[in-house]
Amino acid sequence: MGAAAEVDPAYFQDPEHRPKPAIAVVHGLPVIDLAKALSSPTPADLGKTVSEIRDACRDWGFFQVVNHGVDAAVRERVEAAARRFFALPLEEKRKVLRDEVNPLGYYDVEHTKNVRDWKELFDYSSTGPIEIPASGDPLDDAVQEMINQWPENPPEFKEACEEYGRQTKKLAFILLELISLSLGLGADRLKGFFEKETSFMRLNHYPPCPVPHLALGVGRHKDPGALAVLAQDDVGGLEVKRKADGEWIAVQPIPNAYVINVGDIIQVWSNAEYESAEHRAIVNPEKDRISIPLFFNPAHYTMVEPLEELISDERPSKYKAYNWGKFFSTRKRSNLTKLDVENIQIDHFKVVEG
Ligand SMILES: O=C(O)CCC(=O)C(=O)O
Numbered sequence: 472m473g474a475a476a477e478v479d480p481a482y483f484q485d486p487e488h489r490p491k492p493a494i495a496v497v498h499g500l501p502v503i504d505l506a507k508a509l510s511s512p513t514p515a516d517l518g519k520t521v522s523e524i525r526d527a528c529r530d531w532g533f534f535q536v537v538n539h540g541v542d543a544a545v546r547e548r549v550e551a552a553a554r555r556f557f558a559l560p561l562e563e564k565r566k567v568l569r570d571e572v573n574p575l576g577y578y579d580v581e582h583t584k585n586v587r588d589w590k591e592l593f594d595y596s597s598t599g600p601i602e603i604p605a606s607g608d609p610l611d612d613a614v615q616e617m618i619n620q621w622p623e624n625p626p627e628f629k630e631a632c633e634e635y636g637r638q639t640k641k642l643a644f645i646l647l648e649l650i651s652l653s654l655g656l657g658a659d660r661l662k663g664f665f666e667k668e669t670s671f672m673r674l675n676h677y678p679p680c681p682v683p684h685l686a687l688g689v690g691r692h693k694d695p696g697a698l699a700v701l702a703q704d705d706v707g708g709l710e711v712k713r714k715a716d717g718e719w720i721a722v723q724p725i726p727n728a729y730v731i732n733v734g735d736i737i738q739v740w741s742n743a744e745y746e747s748a749e750h751r752a753i754v755n756p757e758k759d760r761i762s763i764p765l766f767f768n769p770a771h772y773t774m775v776e777p778l779e780e781l782i783s784d785e786r787p788s789k790y791k792a793y794n795w796g797k798f799f800s801t802r803k804r805s806n807l808t809k810l811d812v813e814n815i816q817i818d819h820f821k822v823v824e825g
């Protein structure tokens with residue numbers, strides 16, 4: 472009997488979305504060195520980094536950064552703490568289970584596009600409670616707080632997670648400045664949207680999978696927020712859909728690098744100058760894999776729409792304004808239940824031309 476017979480078919484992707492057995496590894500995804508930009512750069516040096524960011528955002532929506540200022544020891548510490556946490560018995564982890572009331576904590580039945588992901592995760596905020604709308608209903612003004620649920624074990628877990636979150640957040644703000652500059656805007660143009668951010672951190676654990684040809688760690692998706700800043704371990708598995716030809720390209724693990732991707736919000740702010748790329752994570756038959764994204768998101772009351780500086784007669788606005796918090800709350804809720812329909816996407820706010 473094959474391995475597939477023992478696995479819940481809820482994990483099986485439709486045939487067209489299953490990973491191919493051999494995926495060409497292509498060195499093409501840009502790797503950007505931030506060393507100069509981070510140390511009082513000359514205008515020429517800054518200009519060079521900004522133009523690398525512009526090309527990467529335009530051509531891929533995805534890139535890696537090195538010499539980014541995040542302490543390697545802090546990253547090692549959170550990875551080790553994550554491994555220890557995920558190694559606990561399920562009933563221990565379920566003590567901090569995320570649910571509709573408390574959307575932060577442990578979760579092991581996430582679905583992406585209605586197919587179950589081969590993973591478990593832990594979501595947290597590194598900056599205290601996160602305010603979001605209580606419902607996706609546009610007429611409901613009530614707000615709700617997402618509150619951390621910390622496990623008792625391992626004892627160093629909370630501290631390690633918080634410190635790591637603080638450092639990656641700093642990097643996210645630097646990237647936001649560079650992206651603003653790359654769009655021809657002032658460095659601080661986007662900062663104001665993040666005064667009461669809804670950013671959160673996720674520890675992803677992908678256990679070894681007996682059916683890596685049928686299941687995915689995370690199904691194909693685009694990140695709905697502004698930016699993602701992701702650490703992946705040396706196993707690899709993250710794939711990005713190349714814009715040029717729609718091929719899935721492996722994102723090569725580089726020790727201590729971060730994978731950065733533009734989310735839907737930057738796509739809309741930039742009036743589609745930049746596009747958020749579809750990505751997914753494949754799983755490994757033998758190895759565990761850990762990845763740790765920071766989802767960098769603006770305040771819940773942000774009305775997301777193309778920036779006026781980027782709208783012109785030649786390039787009219789491509790999106791209608793939408794409320795980020797309502798979008799986020801609707802998505803969060805639909806992730807907790809298997810729906811018969813695809814969840815909400817920014818395409819719903821696209822201006823229909825002609
Ligand atoms: O694990 C990865 O490499 C990707 C994770 C991801 O895309 C996500 O959690 O949104």
Ligand SMILES: [Fe+2]
Nearest residue numbers: 692693694750
């Ligand atoms: Fe993602």
